[in-house]
Structures are given as C-alpha cells and as structure tokens.
Amino acid sequence: MVRKSSALQLLVTAALSAVVTLGISRRLFHQSANTADVGPGEEVFAVDPGSVLELSFRSDRSRLLAFRWKTADPFDIVFAAADGRPLERCIVGKGFEEVLGGFTTIRVRRVLREPSLSAAGPRRQWAELFVRDNTELEPFRIELLASGESQEILGRIDQTIYVLETDRRLLDVVNAGCSALGK
C-alpha cells in the first residue's frame, strides 16, 4: 500500500513536471515566433473612429494634433510644418476624415524580414502616430515610414516592422496641412 502510494506520488510529480516543462518550452517558442502570427490582412489595431479623442502625428516635416474632449464634440485640429509656414488651425473636412479612418484601422500586408530591413532607413525619418480613444487604455502608438523603394507604408511596433495596407496617400494629406485636411 505504501509502495503504491509512493509510486502514485512519483507519477503525479512526473506528470506535473512534464506539463510545466512543456508549458515553459511552448512559451519560449511562442515568444520567438509571435510576430510571424500577424498574417496578411490582419489588423494590428482597430478602433471605432467615433470613439477617438486624440490623434497626433509628428514627423520631420510636420506636426498634426487633432483632439476633442468628448466624442460628441467636433475635432480641433492644429497643423505645423517644418518649412516655415505659419501654424494653421483646420476645419474638419473629407481629407481629415480619410486620415482618421485610415489611421484607426491598420492592417498588415506582411512582416518585413531581416534581409529587407535596410529599406527601413534611419530612425529619424520615421513619423510617430498616437491614437487615444475614450477608454482608460494606453494610447496606441506606431511609427510610420513611406518606403522610398516602393509605394508602401512601413509600420514599426516595438521591434517589429510591418508592411501595411495603409494608403500612402494619407501621409501626403497629413503633410499638406489644412488645405488637404479641410477638403
């Protein structure tokens, strides 16, 4: 009876150890393979544009800040360009609505692999996009770059670079300022 009990204890201990080992190795494997799990067409970020309180975009060419205190309010938009133009306050138009729509659903075309990373260029050329919604969650942050070699937009989140489905024209609209955002 004592032997049987010891054997059972051993068996249970071995089974639990196996489960934990399996779990740890699965976790390690998972962490290294995780970025590959973002497939074509997958949303890295999506939020209802109607719930956005703040959208800010900054690059070496321009700054855009669109904000409102409540979702029922219209956006106030401020735009500044690095080329010396005076600060602009924009009226919300079709151009801004396109930017808001495009930056609140961000889909991936593919993950950029090591050999292609040279296309990413120096870090200072990347623009920063923040989107804050009406939740208590941290704002979404992504870095964006219009790739010089293709017509694609690259997105960097943490250490991973993605080729995005986002329309490259949106960056032109942002950089043009109120003349395009207010249309």
Added chain:
Amino acid sequence: MAKVIIVNLAEQVLEAHNGNHRVYLFDCVTGAEDHPTPRGTFHILRKQHPCRSRTYDVEMDYAMFFTTRGHAIHQYHGVGGLGIDRFFRQGVSDYFGSHGCVRLSEDDARQLYRWTPVTTRVRIL
C-alpha cells in the same frame, strides 16, 4: 446578420454567433473571485495584436477590449496553457482565473480576432 459573442461564466465557454448560426464554441477562463468578469452587454471597442499590458506587464495578444476599463478577450500566455488554467479554475477554486479578462487558447483567440469586427456585441452571462 449581426455577429454576437456570448461568454457563459458558469460554464466557462465562449460562443460566437452570426445571426442564428453558432460559428464557434471555445473553452475560456474568466475572472477570478476577487476580479470577476463584469456581466452585461458590451461592444468590442478596440482590437490590438500584438498587445502587451503595461499595467500587468503581461502579453495579451489578439486583444479585443470590451470595456473602457480594459477588460478584453485575448490569448492566454501562461505556463501550461489554457487547459491547466481551466483545470484549476473549474476543478479547484474560482480563486484561480484572470483579472477580469476572458482568456482563450492561442488558436481560438486568433480565429475569433479574425472573425470579429470592432463594435461587435458581447454578452457576458
């Protein structure tokens, strides 16, 4: 047809319906006794993948947030997988569980994330 996600806290299962048709039935693990998953009707407010909670310093990939306080349906990343987590939650005590989120296995979380658009209704029963 309207999509809806139903989480049954007593059974620890999640169902996804498209109109009258049940598309998915997944095992899940919900909030522990001291951090219960809130009951009621909600909507998917935000989707994010990959996703990491800085508040709890944990991964929560395939996250679909349904409350403004941060409750989400997401992948479980814990050691041993969802099966072990579920065993303790159901077989031992509801002391075990999440901080209010709905945990799914990786495959299930991925399928649900791809199926679910923002604003989809979520019912927690």
